[in-house]
Amino acid sequence: xxxxxxxxxxxxxxxxxxxxxxxxxxxxxxxxxxxxxxxxxxxxxxxxxxxxxxxxxxxxxxxxxxxxxxxxxxxxxxxxxxxxxxxxxxxxxxxxxxxxxxxxxxxxxxxxxxxxxxxxxxxxxxxxxxxxxxxxxxxxxxxxxxxxxxxxxxxxxxxxxxxxxxxxxxxxxxxxxxxxxxxxxxxxxxxxxxxxxxxxxxxxxxxxxxxxxxxxxxxxxxxxxxxxxxxxxxxxxxxxxxxxxxxxxxxxxxxxxxxxxxxxxxxxxxxxxxxxxxxxxxxxxxxxxxxxxxxxxxxxxxxxxxxxxxxxxxxxxxxxxxxxxxxxxxxxxxxxxxxxxxxxxxxxxxxxxxxxxxxxxxxxxxxxxxxxxxxxxxxxxxxxxxxxxxxxxxxxx
Amino acid sequence: xxxxxxxxxxxxxxxxxxxxxxxxxxxxxxxxxxxxxxxxxxxxxxxxxxxxxxxxxxxxxxxxxxxxxxxxxxxxxxxxxxxxxxxxxxxxxxxxxxxxxxxxxxxxxxxxxxxxxxxxxxxxxxxxxxxxxxxxxxxxxxxxxxxxxxxxxxxxxxxxxxxxxxxxxxxxxxxxxxxxxxxxxxxxxxxxxxxxxxxxxxxxxxxxxxxxxxxxxxxxxxxxxxxxxxxxxxxxxxxxxxxxxxxxxxxxxxxxxxxxxxxxxxxxxxxxxxxxxxxxxxxxxxxxxxxxxxxxxxxxxxxxxxxxxxxxxxxxxxxxxxxxxxxxxxxxxxxxxxxxx
Numbered sequence: 001x002x003x004x005x006x007x008x009x010x011x012x013x014x015x016x017x018x019x020x021x022x023x024x025x026x027x028x029x030x031x032x033x034x035x036x037x038x039x040x041x042x043x044x045x046x047x048x049x050x051x052x053x054x055x056x057x058x059x060x061x062x063x064x065x066x067x068x069x070x071x072x073x074x075x076x077x078x079x080x081x082x083x084x085x086x087x088x089x090x091x092x093x094x095x096x097x098x099x100x101x102x103x104x105x106x107x108x109x110x111x112x113x114x115x116x117x118x119x120x121x122x123x124x125x126x127x128x129x130x131x132x133x134x135x136x137x138x139x140x141x142x143x144x145x146x147x148x149x150x151x152x153x154x155x156x157x158x159x160x161x162x163x164x165x166x167x168x169x170x171x172x173x174x175x176x177x178x179x180x181x182x183x184x185x186x187x188x189x190x191x192x193x194x195x196x197x198x199x200x201x202x203x204x205x206x207x208x209x210x211x212x213x214x215x216x217x218x219x220x221x222x223x224x225x226x227x228x229x230x231x232x233x234x235x236x237x238x239x240x241x242x243x244x245x246x247x248x249x250x251x252x253x254x255x256x257x258x259x260x261x262x263x264x265x266x267x268x269x270x271x272x273x274x275x276x277x278x279x280x281x282x283x284x285x286x287x288x289x290x291x292x293x294x295x296x297x298x299x300x301x302x303x304x305x306x307x308x309x310x311x312x313x314x315x316x317x318x319x320x321x322x323x324x325x326x327x328x329x330x331x332x333x334x335x336x337x338x339x340x341x342x343x344x345x346x347x348x349x350x351x352x353x354x355x356x357x358x359x360x361x362x363x364x365x366x367x368x369x370x371x372x373x374x375x376x377x378x379x380x381x382x383x384x385x386x387x388x389x390x391x392x393x394x395x396x397x
Numbered sequence: 398x399x400x401x402x403x404x405x406x407x408x409x410x411x412x413x414x415x416x417x418x419x420x421x422x423x424x425x426x427x428x429x430x431x432x433x434x435x436x437x438x439x440x441x442x443x444x445x446x447x448x449x450x451x452x453x454x455x456x457x458x459x460x461x462x463x464x465x466x467x468x469x470x471x472x473x474x475x476x477x478x479x480x481x482x483x484x485x486x487x488x489x490x491x492x493x494x495x496x497x498x499x500x501x502x503x504x505x506x507x508x509x510x511x512x513x514x515x516x517x518x519x520x521x522x523x524x525x526x527x528x529x530x531x532x533x534x535x536x537x538x539x540x541x542x543x544x545x546x547x548x549x550x551x552x553x554x555x556x557x558x559x560x561x562x563x564x565x566x567x568x569x570x571x572x573x574x575x576x577x578x579x580x581x582x583x584x585x586x587x588x589x590x591x592x593x594x595x596x597x598x599x600x601x602x603x604x605x606x607x608x609x610x611x612x613x614x615x616x617x618x619x620x621x622x623x624x625x626x627x628x629x630x631x632x633x634x635x636x637x638x639x640x641x642x643x644x645x646x647x648x649x650x651x652x653x654x655x656x657x658x659x660x661x662x663x664x665x666x667x668x669x670x671x672x673x674x675x676x677x678x679x680x681x682x683x684x685x686x687x688x689x690x691x692x693x694x695x696x697x698x699x700x701x702x703x704x705x706x707x708x709x710x711x712x713x714x715x716x717x718x719x720x721x722x723x724x725x726x727x728x729x730x731x732x733x734x735x736x737x738x
Binding site for chain 2: 054055069073080150154173252253254342344345351354355359
């Protein structure tokens with residue numbers, strides 16, 4: 001103990017010893033970095049505020065409460081020119097979410113098919129899928145948007161030569177109009193029936209699993225589920241006397257009136273984003289499946305599992321581990337690329353925000369809203385995918 | 398497009414950092430040797446580049462007039478083409494010295510956006526264009542129509558107000574760039590095209606079959622178009638304003654590009670002599686921060702207001718726009734210049 005006390009530098013530390021102490025040095029440099037970062041941040045903020053004041057422009061977010069005064073072509077919520085700028089930006093945000101949501105689903109579906117297709121033993125299928133990937137992956141997404149908007153959708157007939165499709169649908173260069181369902185008073189039973197069906201399906205699935213564990217007998221839950229989820233709402237619908245009428249699109253003097261319309265701007269953006277991102281997803285899927293060692297499926301076969309069961313229980317769970325993280329990046333890319341909708345006049349976040357910025361002159365505020373919104377969407381998507389990844393990851397026992 | 402986002406972001410960033418923005422603009426312009434004008438990306442008759450990149454048009458002539466007043470050289474100009482969405486950020490952030498871009502003077506732009514407007518170089522109003530085949534005679538028959546409009550304009554706002562006030566339904570089809578609006582109208586994506594009437598005349602020319610479209614009689618708004626500058630630099634504001642007044646005054650005096658040299662030598666009218674800077678001991682030009690022959694230089698370079706109008710958008714041009722409200726006050730119009738004395 002006396003030796004130890006002699007070594008301990010508690011009282012006799014010189015300044016020099018502090019300078020050479022790696023711990024103290026580390027803390028010093030961290031504090032220095034922090035100070036520099038804060039100073040730069042402050043100087044940017046201060047400079048901006050000073051310049052804004054000097055340029056005589058109003059600043060702050062009060063403008064969001066002002067009357068917007070402009071109309072928006074496509075909106076998921078009630079919006080008119082009497083609504084506020086904040087609501088206009090919200091409309092744009094919801095449109096961004098809408099196109100991103102459907103884009104992600106479609107891109108994933110196409111990507112899965114193409115990715116698996118590239119691994120097909122059929123020469124033609126494999127080559128076609130390769131061509132798809134190489135074409136869409138190597139063309140800028142803006143061109144794909146223009147291709148769909150100008151090349152394909154603009155070649156549709158004029159409004160006065162509209163194509164009449166079955167089921168009262170009408171197609172022209174202003175979109176696809178279809179009958180809008182108008183539900184009667186008793187229609188509330190249908191979602192209730194659907195809810196009951198979903199709950200019942202869970203119970204059936206649980207029972208089937210327990211029975212298989214106990215007796216080894218299999219029960220095809222899928223048929224029961226389809227029967228319940230489709231059948232029960234249909235029965236309910238018929239039981240309350242089919243409370244459903246349709247509002248058909250009718251040719252007016254200028255446009256079709258009535259019905260619902262899917263605008264070509266949305267379709268062009270949605271298809272372009274789906275096809276473009278699908279090519280990347282296909283490669284991710286292919287890489288994921290390739291990453292599962294061949295021995296795994298051979299071992300499964302040796303155990304007597306059928307090929308479909310092998311894919312479902314052995315290959316896919318392991319492939320998912322590799323697929324999900326890069327898939328997340330593709331989803332984020334798709335969401336961010338939706339800002340290109342402004343090129344074809346789809347009123348997404350950047351479009352409505354841009355108009356707001358122009359009418360109010362609040363450039364910094366609107367740009368900051370864009371940043372925060374895209375960042376939030378991306379972080380939310382990431383968190384969800386991380387959660388999904390953790391759930392799908394192999395649980396080591 | 399991406400570009401908008403980018404330029405908006407850069408604009409915002411520049412707005413944040415720029416510190417030179419409030420230095421005297423005239424000094425900055427003199428030291429860099431040219432006037433940087435924020436103009437349209439391309440509107441025939443007002444501001445459009447030709448195949449070799451030379452800009453011409455009504456707004457461009459105003460830019461040249463300012464350059465002539467400062468440098469006695471109308472070629473010392475540069476142009477920043479902007480969309481209706483990017484124009485204000487471009488001026489705010491100092492990407493240009495003055496905005497000549499068919500911009501409507503409104504109180505909001507004059508105050509909250511931090512700009513100064515004083516002169517109106519073109520009195521305009523918003524109108525509608527429709528294909529003749531629709532057989533529409535009045536804008537009040539347009540209920541249910543799809544209307545093509547450019548985003549970020551007063552046009553977009555007037556459109557909403559007009560249809561609301563008249564209880565008409567419509568479907569806005571909004572694009573950011575003029576060529577996109579033109580194409581959409583031509584392809585029948587919408588039934589009606591709306592913008593300032595001068596713009597409609599200009600755009601009708603670019604359609605493949607101009608004769609099949611008519612411009613409806615209704616004018617639904619006041620659109621006084623004029624130059625804008627940043628607030629906080631009165632001298633520069635004066636120069637831009639008086640450039641316009643000099644053009645108008647020159648027309649009133651009957652001074653043209655062709656006769657201004659002769660009149661300058663021979664005139665005995667003190668008003669004219671003062672205007673052209675040949676009166677003894679005049680200080681008008683130097684008080685503006687320019688030389689005393691500033692007005693002479695403007696007229697020598699681009700002519701008078703009437704010449705600028707006729708050369709770019711008047712009866713002998715494809716646009717065939719009548720002077721109308723833009724005639725001199727002496728001829729029943731609204732163009733009027735305060736006295737140069």
